[in-house]
Amino acid sequence: MTDDTSPPDDIEVSDTGLALDGPPQEMYKFLRDHMPVMAVEHEMMTGTSVALHEDVMTVLQNPNIFSSLGAAEIGQVRPLIPLEIDPPDHSKFRKLLDPLFAPRRVAELEASTRSLVNDLIDAVIEDGACNFHSSIAEPLPSQVFLTMFGLPVERTAEFIELKDGIIRPPVEGIEAATEHRNITGQKIYAAIQEAIDEKKANPTGDFISQFLDAEVDGHRLTEDDVLDIGYLFFLAGLDTVTASLDCMLAYLAQNPADQRRLVEAPDDIPAAMEELLRWETPVAGVIRVATQDTELSGCPIRAGDKVSVNLGSANTDERFWDEADSVDFDREINKHIAFGGGIHRCLGSHLARMELRVGLQEWHKRVPSYELKPGTTPAYTMGLRSVDNLELIWET
Protein backbone atom coordinates (compact mmCIF):
# COMPACT_ATOMS: atom_id res chain seq x y z
CA MET A 1 0.00 0.00 0.00
CA THR A 2 1.16 3.55 -0.62
CA ASP A 3 1.43 6.15 2.13
CA ASP A 4 -1.56 8.21 1.14
CA THR A 5 -3.94 5.27 1.53
CA SER A 6 -2.42 3.91 4.72
CA PRO A 7 -4.72 4.25 7.71
CA PRO A 8 -3.43 4.60 11.26
CA ASP A 9 -2.22 1.21 12.47
CA ASP A 10 -4.84 0.86 15.15
CA ILE A 11 -7.92 2.23 13.42
CA GLU A 12 -11.15 0.88 14.83
CA VAL A 13 -14.04 0.19 12.52
CA SER A 14 -16.14 2.30 14.88
CA ASP A 15 -13.96 5.29 13.90
CA THR A 16 -15.71 5.34 10.53
CA GLY A 17 -18.99 6.33 12.15
CA LEU A 18 -20.71 3.48 10.29
CA ALA A 19 -23.14 1.32 12.27
CA LEU A 20 -21.86 -2.22 12.68
CA ASP A 21 -25.36 -3.66 12.40
CA GLY A 22 -26.40 -1.47 9.47
CA PRO A 23 -26.16 -2.12 5.72
CA PRO A 24 -22.49 -3.05 5.17
CA GLN A 25 -21.86 -1.74 1.64
CA GLU A 26 -20.41 1.61 2.76
CA MET A 27 -18.15 -0.16 5.21
CA TYR A 28 -16.94 -2.44 2.40
CA LYS A 29 -16.08 0.59 0.30
CA PHE A 30 -14.17 2.10 3.21
CA LEU A 31 -12.18 -1.12 3.56
CA ARG A 32 -11.42 -1.33 -0.17
CA ASP A 33 -10.29 2.29 -0.29
CA HIS A 34 -8.27 2.38 2.91
CA MET A 35 -7.38 -1.13 4.03
CA PRO A 36 -7.94 -3.64 1.23
CA VAL A 37 -5.68 -6.08 3.10
CA MET A 38 -5.92 -5.71 6.86
CA ALA A 39 -5.18 -7.47 10.12
CA VAL A 40 -8.31 -8.50 12.00
CA GLU A 41 -9.03 -9.98 15.38
CA HIS A 42 -12.56 -10.99 16.28
CA GLU A 43 -14.56 -13.90 17.63
CA MET A 44 -14.40 -15.88 14.40
CA MET A 45 -10.70 -15.52 13.67
CA THR A 46 -7.40 -13.70 14.04
CA GLY A 47 -5.63 -13.09 10.76
CA THR A 48 -5.83 -11.06 7.57
CA SER A 49 -8.94 -9.92 5.75
CA VAL A 50 -9.02 -9.10 2.03
CA ALA A 51 -11.64 -6.86 0.41
CA LEU A 52 -10.75 -6.55 -3.30
CA HIS A 53 -12.44 -8.81 -5.85
CA GLU A 54 -9.09 -9.66 -7.40
CA ASP A 55 -7.54 -10.80 -4.10
CA VAL A 56 -10.69 -12.65 -3.10
CA MET A 57 -10.65 -14.66 -6.35
CA THR A 58 -6.93 -15.38 -5.94
CA VAL A 59 -7.59 -16.90 -2.53
CA LEU A 60 -10.67 -18.86 -3.59
CA GLN A 61 -9.16 -20.23 -6.80
CA ASN A 62 -5.85 -21.37 -5.31
CA PRO A 63 -6.76 -24.02 -2.73
CA ASN A 64 -3.20 -25.34 -2.63
CA ILE A 65 -1.95 -22.01 -1.29
CA PHE A 66 -5.09 -21.09 0.65
CA SER A 67 -6.41 -24.24 2.29
CA SER A 68 -9.74 -24.66 4.06
CA LEU A 69 -8.35 -27.15 6.57
CA GLY A 70 -8.46 -25.64 10.05
CA ALA A 71 -9.78 -22.33 8.71
CA ALA A 72 -13.13 -22.03 10.44
CA GLU A 73 -13.22 -23.01 14.11
CA ILE A 74 -16.85 -23.82 14.58
CA GLY A 75 -16.85 -26.43 17.31
CA GLN A 76 -15.79 -29.34 15.11
CA VAL A 77 -13.42 -32.01 16.43
CA ARG A 78 -12.41 -33.40 13.02
CA PRO A 79 -12.14 -31.81 9.57
CA LEU A 80 -15.54 -31.02 8.08
CA ILE A 81 -16.38 -32.85 4.87
CA PRO A 82 -16.04 -31.65 2.15
CA LEU A 83 -15.14 -28.08 3.23
CA GLU A 84 -11.93 -28.92 5.07
CA ILE A 85 -10.75 -31.55 2.64
CA ASP A 86 -8.08 -30.38 0.20
CA PRO A 87 -7.38 -31.77 -3.27
CA PRO A 88 -7.16 -34.51 -4.39
CA ASP A 89 -9.53 -36.13 -1.85
CA HIS A 90 -11.92 -33.19 -2.05
CA SER A 91 -13.19 -34.11 -5.50
CA LYS A 92 -13.92 -37.69 -4.40
CA PHE A 93 -16.32 -36.43 -1.76
CA ARG A 94 -17.83 -33.82 -4.08
CA LYS A 95 -18.45 -36.59 -6.62
CA LEU A 96 -20.63 -38.29 -4.02
CA LEU A 97 -22.33 -35.13 -2.78
CA ASP A 98 -22.77 -32.98 -5.90
CA PRO A 99 -25.49 -35.13 -7.52
CA LEU A 100 -27.61 -34.88 -4.35
CA PHE A 101 -27.71 -31.10 -4.77
CA ALA A 102 -27.74 -30.89 -8.57
CA PRO A 103 -30.51 -28.81 -10.14
CA ARG A 104 -32.45 -31.83 -11.38
CA ARG A 105 -32.61 -33.31 -7.85
CA VAL A 106 -33.49 -29.95 -6.36
CA ALA A 107 -36.35 -29.59 -8.87
CA GLU A 108 -38.01 -32.61 -7.29
CA LEU A 109 -38.35 -30.65 -4.04
CA GLU A 110 -39.90 -27.55 -5.58
CA ALA A 111 -43.57 -28.48 -5.26
CA SER A 112 -43.30 -29.44 -1.58
CA THR A 113 -41.26 -26.32 -0.86
CA ARG A 114 -43.94 -24.17 -2.52
CA SER A 115 -46.62 -25.74 -0.40
CA LEU A 116 -44.53 -25.27 2.76
CA VAL A 117 -44.06 -21.56 1.97
CA ASN A 118 -47.81 -21.19 1.52
CA ASP A 119 -48.50 -22.92 4.83
CA LEU A 120 -46.15 -20.48 6.56
CA ILE A 121 -47.81 -17.50 4.86
CA ASP A 122 -51.28 -18.85 5.72
CA ALA A 123 -50.34 -18.71 9.39
CA VAL A 124 -49.70 -14.94 9.34
CA ILE A 125 -51.49 -13.41 6.36
CA GLU A 126 -54.68 -12.42 8.21
CA ASP A 127 -52.65 -10.70 10.93
CA GLY A 128 -51.33 -8.03 8.54
CA ALA A 129 -48.01 -8.22 10.36
CA CYS A 130 -45.27 -10.68 11.20
CA ASN A 131 -41.71 -11.05 12.23
CA PHE A 132 -40.55 -12.29 8.84
CA HIS A 133 -37.39 -13.82 10.28
CA SER A 134 -39.09 -16.14 12.75
CA SER A 135 -42.34 -16.71 10.82
CA ILE A 136 -40.94 -17.43 7.33
CA ALA A 137 -37.18 -17.13 6.90
CA GLU A 138 -36.25 -19.51 9.70
CA PRO A 139 -38.82 -22.31 9.35
CA LEU A 140 -38.66 -22.51 5.53
CA PRO A 141 -35.07 -23.70 4.99
CA SER A 142 -34.97 -25.52 8.34
CA GLN A 143 -37.88 -27.75 7.47
CA VAL A 144 -36.63 -28.37 3.93
CA PHE A 145 -33.18 -29.25 5.21
CA LEU A 146 -34.14 -31.40 8.19
CA THR A 147 -36.53 -33.48 6.08
CA MET A 148 -33.99 -33.94 3.31
CA PHE A 149 -31.17 -34.76 5.71
CA GLY A 150 -33.08 -37.10 8.01
CA LEU A 151 -33.29 -35.18 11.29
CA PRO A 152 -36.61 -34.86 13.16
CA VAL A 153 -38.50 -31.72 12.05
CA GLU A 154 -40.30 -31.54 15.41
CA ARG A 155 -36.94 -30.63 17.00
CA THR A 156 -36.46 -27.61 14.68
CA ALA A 157 -36.40 -25.03 17.50
CA GLU A 158 -33.75 -26.98 19.41
CA PHE A 159 -31.59 -27.38 16.30
CA ILE A 160 -31.86 -23.68 15.43
CA GLU A 161 -30.65 -22.82 18.93
CA LEU A 162 -27.69 -25.18 18.53
CA LYS A 163 -26.83 -23.66 15.16
CA ASP A 164 -26.98 -20.16 16.66
CA GLY A 165 -24.75 -21.36 19.51
CA ILE A 166 -22.03 -21.91 16.91
CA ILE A 167 -22.65 -19.00 14.55
CA ARG A 168 -23.66 -16.37 17.12
CA PRO A 169 -22.49 -17.59 20.52
CA PRO A 170 -24.44 -15.65 23.17
CA VAL A 171 -21.33 -14.82 25.20
CA GLU A 172 -18.69 -12.05 25.30
CA GLY A 173 -15.06 -12.49 24.32
CA ILE A 174 -13.03 -14.79 22.12
CA GLU A 175 -12.30 -17.47 24.74
CA ALA A 176 -15.86 -17.71 25.99
CA ALA A 177 -17.10 -17.91 22.39
CA THR A 178 -14.71 -20.77 21.61
CA GLU A 179 -15.77 -22.65 24.71
CA HIS A 180 -19.45 -22.14 23.95
CA ARG A 181 -18.89 -23.40 20.41
CA ASN A 182 -17.09 -26.50 21.59
CA ILE A 183 -19.86 -27.41 24.05
CA THR A 184 -22.56 -26.73 21.44
CA GLY A 185 -20.61 -28.73 18.86
CA GLN A 186 -20.76 -31.82 21.06
CA LYS A 187 -24.55 -31.50 21.21
CA ILE A 188 -24.74 -31.26 17.43
CA TYR A 189 -22.60 -34.37 17.01
CA ALA A 190 -24.86 -36.15 19.52
CA ALA A 191 -28.03 -35.18 17.62
CA ILE A 192 -26.59 -36.44 14.33
CA GLN A 193 -25.26 -39.63 15.97
CA GLU A 194 -28.73 -40.30 17.32
CA ALA A 195 -30.14 -40.04 13.81
CA ILE A 196 -27.37 -42.27 12.45
CA ASP A 197 -28.18 -44.98 15.00
CA GLU A 198 -31.83 -44.78 14.08
CA LYS A 199 -31.24 -44.91 10.32
CA LYS A 200 -28.92 -47.87 10.69
CA ALA A 201 -31.85 -49.80 12.13
CA ASN A 202 -34.49 -48.29 9.81
CA PRO A 203 -33.02 -46.79 6.65
CA THR A 204 -35.27 -44.37 4.77
CA GLY A 205 -34.65 -42.24 1.68
CA ASP A 206 -32.93 -39.34 3.45
CA PHE A 207 -29.27 -38.27 3.16
CA ILE A 208 -28.11 -39.95 6.37
CA SER A 209 -29.47 -43.30 5.20
CA GLN A 210 -27.89 -42.81 1.77
CA PHE A 211 -24.52 -41.83 3.24
CA LEU A 212 -24.44 -44.90 5.48
CA ASP A 213 -24.67 -46.94 2.32
CA ALA A 214 -22.35 -44.81 0.16
CA GLU A 215 -18.82 -45.40 -1.04
CA VAL A 216 -16.03 -42.96 -1.83
CA ASP A 217 -13.07 -44.19 -3.83
CA GLY A 218 -14.11 -47.80 -3.29
CA HIS A 219 -14.41 -47.42 0.47
CA ARG A 220 -17.65 -47.27 2.39
CA LEU A 221 -18.10 -44.01 4.34
CA THR A 222 -17.36 -44.47 8.04
CA GLU A 223 -19.76 -43.24 10.69
CA ASP A 224 -17.28 -40.46 11.43
CA ASP A 225 -17.40 -39.45 7.76
CA VAL A 226 -21.20 -39.23 7.97
CA LEU A 227 -20.90 -37.14 11.16
CA ASP A 228 -18.34 -34.85 9.53
CA ILE A 229 -20.56 -34.28 6.51
CA GLY A 230 -23.62 -33.93 8.73
CA TYR A 231 -22.05 -31.34 11.02
CA LEU A 232 -21.23 -29.07 8.11
CA PHE A 233 -24.64 -29.54 6.49
CA PHE A 234 -26.33 -28.79 9.81
CA LEU A 235 -24.66 -25.39 10.09
CA ALA A 236 -24.94 -24.54 6.40
CA GLY A 237 -28.50 -25.79 5.97
CA LEU A 238 -29.98 -24.06 9.00
CA ASP A 239 -28.68 -20.54 8.57
CA THR A 240 -27.71 -19.34 5.13
CA VAL A 241 -31.07 -19.29 3.35
CA THR A 242 -32.62 -17.72 6.46
CA ALA A 243 -30.08 -14.91 6.32
CA SER A 244 -30.61 -14.54 2.55
CA LEU A 245 -34.39 -14.24 2.86
CA ASP A 246 -33.98 -11.74 5.69
CA CYS A 247 -31.60 -9.57 3.68
CA MET A 248 -33.75 -9.68 0.54
CA LEU A 249 -37.02 -8.86 2.28
CA ALA A 250 -35.40 -6.12 4.35
CA TYR A 251 -34.15 -4.56 1.12
CA LEU A 252 -37.47 -4.93 -0.71
CA ALA A 253 -39.50 -3.58 2.24
CA GLN A 254 -37.43 -0.39 2.02
CA ASN A 255 -37.42 -0.11 -1.78
CA PRO A 256 -41.06 -0.06 -2.87
CA ALA A 257 -40.37 0.38 -6.60
CA ASP A 258 -38.28 -2.80 -6.67
CA GLN A 259 -40.87 -4.57 -4.54
CA ARG A 260 -43.63 -3.56 -6.97
CA ARG A 261 -41.63 -4.89 -9.87
CA LEU A 262 -41.47 -8.38 -8.33
CA VAL A 263 -45.24 -8.29 -7.84
CA GLU A 264 -46.05 -6.98 -11.33
CA ALA A 265 -43.36 -8.88 -13.24
CA PRO A 266 -42.80 -12.18 -11.44
CA ASP A 267 -40.71 -13.43 -14.39
CA ASP A 268 -38.05 -10.96 -13.26
CA ILE A 269 -37.71 -12.66 -9.88
CA PRO A 270 -34.75 -14.93 -10.80
CA ALA A 271 -32.69 -11.98 -12.08
CA ALA A 272 -33.74 -9.83 -9.12
CA MET A 273 -32.72 -12.61 -6.77
CA GLU A 274 -29.24 -12.82 -8.33
CA GLU A 275 -28.80 -9.06 -8.04
CA LEU A 276 -29.90 -9.11 -4.40
CA LEU A 277 -27.51 -12.00 -3.74
CA ARG A 278 -24.75 -9.80 -5.17
CA TRP A 279 -25.75 -6.64 -3.33
CA GLU A 280 -26.55 -8.21 0.02
CA THR A 281 -24.09 -11.15 -0.04
CA PRO A 282 -25.82 -12.73 2.97
CA VAL A 283 -22.84 -15.00 3.68
CA ALA A 284 -20.41 -12.11 3.84
CA GLY A 285 -17.14 -14.00 4.03
CA VAL A 286 -15.26 -17.28 4.25
CA ILE A 287 -11.92 -18.18 5.81
CA ARG A 288 -8.81 -19.98 4.50
CA VAL A 289 -5.34 -20.74 5.88
CA ALA A 290 -2.15 -19.94 3.94
CA THR A 291 -0.06 -23.07 3.42
CA GLN A 292 3.04 -21.10 2.41
CA ASP A 293 4.46 -17.59 2.54
CA THR A 294 2.80 -15.50 -0.15
CA GLU A 295 1.37 -12.04 -0.75
CA LEU A 296 -1.91 -10.37 -1.59
CA SER A 297 -1.94 -6.87 -3.13
CA GLY A 298 1.69 -6.57 -2.09
CA CYS A 299 1.05 -7.39 1.57
CA PRO A 300 2.93 -10.35 2.97
CA ILE A 301 0.96 -13.38 4.12
CA ARG A 302 2.87 -15.96 6.18
CA ALA A 303 2.36 -19.72 6.12
CA GLY A 304 -0.22 -20.54 8.79
CA ASP A 305 -1.92 -17.12 8.65
CA LYS A 306 -5.68 -17.17 8.43
CA VAL A 307 -7.13 -15.20 5.54
CA SER A 308 -10.72 -14.07 5.57
CA VAL A 309 -12.13 -13.19 2.17
CA ASN A 310 -14.80 -10.51 2.15
CA LEU A 311 -17.27 -11.82 -0.43
CA GLY A 312 -19.63 -8.90 0.17
CA SER A 313 -16.91 -6.41 -0.64
CA ALA A 314 -15.80 -8.37 -3.71
CA ASN A 315 -19.39 -8.34 -4.93
CA THR A 316 -19.56 -4.55 -4.67
CA ASP A 317 -15.99 -3.70 -5.75
CA GLU A 318 -16.16 -0.81 -8.23
CA ARG A 319 -12.78 -1.94 -9.63
CA PHE A 320 -14.58 -5.02 -10.94
CA TRP A 321 -18.24 -4.11 -11.42
CA ASP A 322 -19.92 -1.50 -13.60
CA GLU A 323 -22.27 0.61 -11.49
CA ALA A 324 -21.21 -1.44 -8.48
CA ASP A 325 -23.40 0.40 -6.01
CA SER A 326 -26.63 0.50 -7.95
CA VAL A 327 -29.06 -2.35 -7.48
CA ASP A 328 -30.05 -3.20 -11.04
CA PHE A 329 -32.37 -6.12 -11.75
CA ASP A 330 -31.54 -5.76 -15.46
CA ARG A 331 -27.81 -6.25 -15.01
CA GLU A 332 -26.63 -8.18 -18.08
CA ILE A 333 -23.46 -9.54 -16.52
CA ASN A 334 -23.71 -10.68 -12.93
CA LYS A 335 -20.99 -13.12 -12.00
CA HIS A 336 -21.32 -12.57 -8.28
CA ILE A 337 -19.65 -14.88 -5.80
CA ALA A 338 -22.33 -14.88 -3.12
CA PHE A 339 -21.92 -18.67 -3.04
CA GLY A 340 -18.14 -18.41 -2.95
CA GLY A 341 -15.95 -19.69 -5.75
CA GLY A 342 -13.24 -22.16 -6.56
CA ILE A 343 -13.46 -25.80 -5.54
CA HIS A 344 -15.50 -25.09 -2.40
CA ARG A 345 -18.31 -23.27 -4.22
CA CYS A 346 -21.34 -23.72 -1.98
CA LEU A 347 -22.55 -27.29 -2.42
CA GLY A 348 -26.11 -26.25 -1.60
CA SER A 349 -26.28 -23.28 -3.95
CA HIS A 350 -28.84 -24.84 -6.30
CA LEU A 351 -31.05 -25.83 -3.38
CA ALA A 352 -30.68 -22.37 -1.85
CA ARG A 353 -31.61 -20.69 -5.14
CA MET A 354 -34.73 -22.82 -5.46
CA GLU A 355 -35.83 -22.04 -1.90
CA LEU A 356 -35.16 -18.32 -2.34
CA ARG A 357 -36.94 -18.12 -5.70
CA VAL A 358 -39.99 -20.04 -4.49
CA GLY A 359 -40.06 -17.98 -1.29
CA LEU A 360 -39.94 -14.70 -3.22
CA GLN A 361 -42.52 -15.87 -5.77
CA GLU A 362 -45.11 -17.03 -3.25
CA TRP A 363 -44.61 -14.14 -0.83
CA HIS A 364 -45.09 -11.51 -3.53
CA LYS A 365 -48.10 -13.36 -4.94
CA ARG A 366 -49.80 -13.40 -1.55
CA VAL A 367 -48.53 -10.15 0.01
CA PRO A 368 -48.41 -7.68 -2.88
CA SER A 369 -47.47 -4.64 -0.78
CA TYR A 370 -45.63 -4.56 2.53
CA GLU A 371 -43.32 -2.33 4.50
CA LEU A 372 -41.24 -2.21 7.65
CA LYS A 373 -43.21 -1.76 10.83
CA PRO A 374 -42.89 1.97 11.61
CA GLY A 375 -40.22 2.71 14.18
CA THR A 376 -38.19 -0.44 13.42
CA THR A 377 -34.77 -0.54 11.76
CA PRO A 378 -33.40 -3.85 10.48
CA ALA A 379 -30.35 -4.90 12.50
CA TYR A 380 -28.00 -7.20 10.61
CA THR A 381 -25.80 -9.72 12.38
CA MET A 382 -22.16 -9.83 11.26
CA GLY A 383 -20.68 -12.51 9.02
CA LEU A 384 -23.86 -14.44 8.35
CA ARG A 385 -26.25 -11.57 7.92
CA SER A 386 -29.60 -12.44 9.47
CA VAL A 387 -32.14 -9.82 10.55
CA ASP A 388 -33.84 -11.13 13.67
CA ASN A 389 -35.98 -8.00 14.09
CA LEU A 390 -37.45 -7.92 10.58
CA GLU A 391 -40.99 -6.77 11.40
CA LEU A 392 -43.21 -6.38 8.31
CA ILE A 393 -46.73 -4.99 8.01
CA TRP A 394 -49.28 -5.08 5.16
CA GLU A 395 -52.96 -4.37 4.53
CA THR A 396 -55.36 -7.24 4.94
Next chain:
Amino acid sequence: MKVHLDRERCQGHGRCYVLASSVFESDDDGYGFVISGAVPDDFHDAARKGAGNCPEDAITLIRD
Protein backbone atom coordinates in the same frame (compact mmCIF):
# COMPACT_ATOMS: atom_id res chain seq x y z
CA MET B 1 -18.59 -19.00 -33.20
CA LYS B 2 -17.19 -21.83 -31.10
CA VAL B 3 -17.66 -22.20 -27.35
CA HIS B 4 -15.21 -23.89 -25.04
CA LEU B 5 -16.02 -24.71 -21.41
CA ASP B 6 -12.96 -25.51 -19.32
CA ARG B 7 -14.07 -28.43 -17.15
CA GLU B 8 -11.10 -27.94 -14.83
CA ARG B 9 -12.08 -24.35 -14.11
CA CYS B 10 -15.84 -24.96 -13.93
CA GLN B 11 -17.05 -25.24 -10.34
CA GLY B 12 -20.71 -25.93 -11.02
CA HIS B 13 -22.20 -22.52 -10.27
CA GLY B 14 -24.74 -23.38 -12.94
CA ARG B 15 -25.19 -19.90 -14.34
CA CYS B 16 -24.46 -20.87 -17.97
CA TYR B 17 -27.11 -23.55 -18.38
CA VAL B 18 -29.70 -21.53 -16.46
CA LEU B 19 -29.17 -18.31 -18.43
CA ALA B 20 -28.37 -19.86 -21.83
CA SER B 21 -30.03 -23.26 -22.04
CA SER B 22 -29.81 -23.28 -25.84
CA VAL B 23 -26.02 -23.51 -25.62
CA PHE B 24 -25.22 -25.12 -22.25
CA GLU B 25 -26.58 -28.05 -20.31
CA SER B 26 -26.10 -29.47 -16.82
CA ASP B 27 -24.61 -32.88 -16.18
CA ASP B 28 -25.91 -35.14 -13.39
CA ASP B 29 -23.64 -33.40 -10.87
CA GLY B 30 -24.78 -29.87 -11.77
CA TYR B 31 -21.68 -28.90 -13.76
CA GLY B 32 -22.11 -27.31 -17.17
CA PHE B 33 -21.17 -28.57 -20.60
CA VAL B 34 -21.51 -27.18 -24.10
CA ILE B 35 -24.29 -28.83 -26.12
CA SER B 36 -22.52 -28.30 -29.42
CA GLY B 37 -19.10 -26.68 -29.80
CA ALA B 38 -20.11 -24.83 -32.98
CA VAL B 39 -22.85 -22.36 -32.05
CA PRO B 40 -25.44 -21.39 -34.69
CA ASP B 41 -25.84 -17.64 -35.36
CA ASP B 42 -29.18 -17.50 -33.55
CA PHE B 43 -27.54 -18.57 -30.30
CA HIS B 44 -24.59 -16.18 -30.25
CA ASP B 45 -26.23 -13.82 -27.76
CA ALA B 46 -27.05 -16.74 -25.47
CA ALA B 47 -23.46 -17.99 -25.68
CA ARG B 48 -22.18 -14.53 -24.75
CA LYS B 49 -24.60 -14.32 -21.85
CA GLY B 50 -23.58 -17.72 -20.51
CA ALA B 51 -19.88 -17.00 -20.87
CA GLY B 52 -20.13 -13.50 -19.40
CA ASN B 53 -21.94 -14.71 -16.30
CA CYS B 54 -19.50 -17.45 -15.33
CA PRO B 55 -17.99 -16.48 -11.95
CA GLU B 56 -14.94 -18.65 -12.66
CA ASP B 57 -14.31 -17.35 -16.20
CA ALA B 58 -14.39 -20.95 -17.38
CA ILE B 59 -16.05 -20.28 -20.75
CA THR B 60 -14.25 -18.96 -23.84
CA LEU B 61 -15.85 -17.81 -27.06
CA ILE B 62 -13.87 -18.24 -30.24
CA ARG B 63 -14.87 -16.33 -33.35
CA ASP B 64 -14.80 -18.32 -36.58
